[in-house]
Amino acid sequence: MSHANAALTPRHRLKVARLVVEGGWPISEVAARFQVSWPTVKRWVGRYLAGEPMLDRSSRPRISPNKTSKAVTKRCVSLRMRLREGPVQLAARLGIAPSTVHRILRTARLNRLIYIDRATGEPIRRYEHDHPGSLVHVDVKKLGNIPDGGGWRYVGRRQGGKNRSATPDRPKNKQGNPKLGYAFVHTVLDDHSRVAYTEVHDDERAITSVGVLRRAVAWFAQRGVTVERVLSDNGGAYRSYLWRDSCEALAIRPKRTRPYRPQTNGKVERFHRTMADGWAYARCYSSEQERRDALERWLHHYNQHRPHSACNKQPPFTRLINVPGQYS
Template identity: 85%
Template sequence: MTHPNAALTPRHRLKVARLVVEEAWPISEVAARFQVSWPTVKRWVDRYLAGVPMHDRSSRPRTSPNKTGKAVTQRCVSLRMRLREGPVQLASRLGVAPSTVHRILCSARLNRLSYMDRATGEPIRRYEHDHPGSLVHVDVKKLGNIPDGGGRRYVGRPQGDRNRAATPGKPKKKWRNPKLGYTFVHTVLDDHSRAAYTEVHDDETAVTAVAVLRRAVEWFADRGVTIERVLSDNGGAYRSFLWRDTCEDLSITHKRTRPYRPQTNGKVERFHRTMADGWAYARCYTSEQERRGALGVWLHQYNQHRPHTACGNQPSFSRLINVPEQYS
């Protein structure tokens, strides 16, 4: 391919050479006709006489004495897939510069660890059920309560400690600040549409989890979705007899992830990360009640307006047909 600043294209270079060689035109006249210098004409005439193509030659050198060896490249790729380490760590093992390791990983398309499973080193296998309700993910997100006046994250540690001490109704421990407790966010997330149903409670017991599941089933049913299977981790609430009996009563098949493998339930885990960024820690809340009150607005934005990459950059409700308030 000719570079954009070339005065002659390969077709005109051949025409220039033929005018000089075959029709005996003076080089100066050919140069004036094509508005180029005579050394340029001479160069293409010599290429024509030597039988060399008129296309631009590659700028790659014939020899590269400092080129990274093939053995180093292969070992770099092997260590990346086996150890999942970054360029700095791999460079110390290979005895080369981190920039060299980064270049090798980019060439092999291994420059991002998100492309592989950190636990096994294998490529990530993604799945998605073909219709809403075929599978829902359930999980609980644990958040620390916010003292009245704001927490340390926004007002700083000294003021945050004073706000903790001034928050009423919390048991105080000797030599320590009062315990504010935790907020437990129970989430039921549809695998196909990524539509989420979320409630905030003060515990994560089986009784609470079962009540959330029943209300979630009704919420999805109002939107034309029948839940068939539910996937959870191995938390105590999901291993209880009450949870088992409730799933049987609702005709829902219960599945649990393999122990110590949260990646299997990764969709709801990723939702909790999005929720933490967009709601839980999005701004300075002056009380826990204020934060809980803001959840409904954010959840409406997430389900019905926020573009989701898994849904083709459309909101989650776009995969649900003729549901109430779909376009509100």
């Protein structure tokens, strides 16, 4: 490709050819005027007479005898997706150089294992809706309640068992130990901005899930976001008539993932992993109520202060425009 300071750009090449062919100028005089060699002028005159374009031709060779065959390339990609092995191992199987395997994998965008779905071996297809509210993801994270005094993750199993037994006002199991139950974290996550709305409840029934959705829709509306679609898994609450009728009343189109395919709802699944690391198991809580009280503060940090790689290393709230308290 010609650079900005080239003596003969495509426009000047055409001018050179026309001066010789149509103007009758000698090739030597045209070469001296444009300060190029006469073979160069002759080459562009020949292209002009042949009706060929004046743009630079590709430097790629017409024949590449040592080029990797399509059969080897296809087998390399197939083995990568099926076995998830690296270039060295695949090169030994295929009888080619590891650098060749690496080049094939880079061309196919399979050079990193994070690009491949671990369950199926298929390339990961990423998507993102173009504006906030176009799609929200909903899901429930189940966490074991923390006994008074702290759970076994921080105080050890022996002390954790003592704290569990000493927790008052709990029903007993067959062994006489209190049933602490579970905390169900209901999350509504915006697909475009990754802004999350979360509540903790003691169950995951349809009436509870619908209540969370209604409050989440109102919460997003206060921030200028209109929810249009909602994506959920195939849990009982999301297959209920109450969920369907509530979505219809809110003018929201309900959608469900394919059975046994949680990757489709992976954004909220990944948020729950971040939430578990940053809030649920981040420190030693002396009681379940203390952990639940800390959720609002952590959620504020996640939405408005924590950099997010999917938001160009900016907080999720930066993708919402003119929101009150956005930078507080």
